[in-house]
Amino acid sequence: MDYVSIEAAQAGTGLALVVNAGVPGPWSESAKALFRHHQVPFLAVPQIPAAANDALVAWTGHRNAPIAVYPGEAPMTRALELLQLAERLGSGPSLLPEARSARIQVTGWVQEIAGEAGFGWCARHLIFDTWARQMNPETRAANPMFSAYGYDESRQESMLESAQIVFTRPGGCADRAVNRLPRW
Secondary structure: OOEOOHHHHHHOOOEEEEEEOOOOOHHHHHHHHHHHHOOOOEEEEEEOOOOOOHHHHHHHOOOOOOEEEOOOOOOEOOHHHHHHHHHHHOOOOOOOOOOHHHHHHHHHHHHHHHOOOOHHHHHHHHHHHHHHOOOOHHHHHHOHHHHHOOOOHHHHHHHHHHHHHHHHOOOOOHHHHHHHOOOO
């Protein structure tokens, strides 16, 4: 991927998309795929995982990725914000159904899978636990990711249960909800 500097992105007139550099982070890869699906060109700006990213924070107020920065709008970091921006700026088939009830279900699933406290959030916490056990306390304390995402080793059991419930017991309706969605 060809990256541009923060300065070049700030001088640009279109979408700047801050993504993980050097590793294929699931949220960054999803954001790139989302904007590509909607044929929205973007300047890729590198975010260095597990680093302070001071210049990025000064520009966007965020250290993590992905971050969508569109002229005249506040930086966006949440999955639903990115989806709505891609829908608004892009072309081609929508990822959201027209029917409000189906759209509510789809956006709910986006939140449950990619949002804060959703499947991905909980799975990341579980991965962090494995990673944390391989570090000494000083190294872990120096890594901003552990505090930024609320890592707490005492929460492993609840994180595992939360990650599993999205697909095994989501109110007893996962299969029924998916089967009832219209084919758009």
